[in-house]
Amino acid sequence: MVVGISSTTMITKQSIQDAHERIKPYIQNTPVLTSESLNEMAGCHLFFKCENFQKVGAFKARGAMNAALSLPKDQLQKGIATHSSGNHAQAIARAAKILGVKSYIVMPRTAPEIKKRSVRGYGGEIFECEPNLASRESTLAEVVKKTGATEIHPFNNYEVITGQATAAKELIEEISSLDFIVAPVGGGGLLSGTALAAKYFSPQTTVIAGEPAGSDDAYRSMQSGKIEEAQSNTIADGLLTKLGDKTFPIIQQNVKEIITVTDEEIIAAMRLIWERLKIIVETSCAVPFAAVLKDKTKFTGKRVGIILTGGNVDLEKVGKLFA
């Protein structure tokens, strides 16, 4: 069974407020960090919303928790399921553990060990599949059929989008008068939530996305007016998915622009975040900051919020990136 508010129902200001109250006991209000040296470098005032400090190490804890808490009790009792190679998997497993129900996670056999360990740590049951969308979907369909669990999609789900919107809502509540918020885009769950949060809670704030050039399907979708297929020629492995039919219309209407960045630019931005902010962020996470550094004149002198999405990295791989 797929969960979702009817696609004709828009996400309202009230629904984001309700989601925030609903999930507050289970998530962190993450800190906002600043750096004088990064401000100088970028020529603007940067405010980094640190979702790498979020529960499970990523903003995904918000959407998963909101979706799980929104299920009717009897449905929830049968458990929740998803396919995810990453942070959403941990987020679903954690939500299930907190709510005392089972979770079933379909993961490609190539997924990082740290993420599998973490899912198991939350009591999630992992079903391995081949690393392609067809295998993920067919495996998940079997699992759902067998268990009666409810699928919670990583992004194409209104409750998930509403949950992700709470990150930008907190940022707006803490930092006044933001001219821009920049978020990364993969499937568009965070981006669409961010755009709606800005629309309702800070209408003067322009939302812009950063996207890897090696997987620029969202950029092309904005040009063509239809959902384009994704590629996977980028190191930013959290952003390889294409947009969904729920996220795309929200993004079309509420996101001003998508800036694409190369892998070299992503790694350079990630390195600056590690060195200057002293925090661990994922490659995907550095994409919005890379976008700001690439298109500096757009942001000169402005107040720019950046959503740092997650901090789950395989440290073995890091040395190679910085070598």
Place this chain on the structure above:
Amino acid sequence: MVVGISSTTMITKQSIQDAHERIKPYIQNTPVLTSESLNEMAGCHLFFKCENFQKVGAFKARGAMNAALSLPKDQLQKGIATHSSGNHAQAIARAAKILGVKSYIVMPRTAPEIKKRSVRGYGGEIFECEPNLASRESTLAEVVKKTGATEIHPFNNYEVITGQATAAKELIEEISSLDFIVAPVGGGGLLSGTALAAKYFSPQTTVIAGEPAGSDDAYRSMQSGKIEEAQSNTIADGLLTKLGDKTFPIIQQNVKEIITVTDEEIIAAMRLIWERLKIIVETSCAVPFAAVLKDKTKFTGKRVGIILTGGNVDLEKVGKLFA
């Protein structure tokens, strides 16, 4: 000229309070992070005081700023100087920049490039020397003679010790009823300051030090009752110095125990901090947490503060440690 309160004058509660007020405009009250998974692993309640988020990326900003602000105006005008391969160098250069005076930094030519860049970024003038204590001291003596600048020693200086004490003071003010505070020991500036802060502001708190087994001079000094020579057989390169005649007596009287840890234990602890807290810390910085993990029964069920001292790392080297 060497600055110092007369060695017969003890550091008082009031002098730490005064130092804190003096430096507050120039330093961060750094956050205290916690992690459920690390608590479970260690079997106690851990409170990490994140001085890696401090200005210049380390607690050294506190002591340097306090020492510089404590100088008479006419003396300060001639500038400040030190020899340091690391964070104290940046801290002195930053203090000088803020106060509008010159800084002269003697650094071994082998010091990490990131630290040299940072010193220059604060307008500090670097004098390179050979990587040994004799060369450092003779080069510094020349610089001081030529410029009339005041030497501010990295740790064997009462104003520096008093400044470092403010980190533990903040931790005690934020987290109530700590049973232990664990800090690393190199020259003993942070450790002696931490011990005095606990003595004055939280007398029921026991202060323990972590020290690399490959440079266990402080451990041996506590046994023998005199300052022992340091070795340098450890990856924790911020902790290679021996104690000073100002830090040792304070440590003798106020530190209960020194726990030594191997490089393997240090790297494992550092990895846990990176992975679970999502922050960048130096090898030296992981030593106290390694000590807690090594001697678990001592801390079982207790409230344990840990001073995370700094986050300035050469990222190129990190991959090798985690490989």
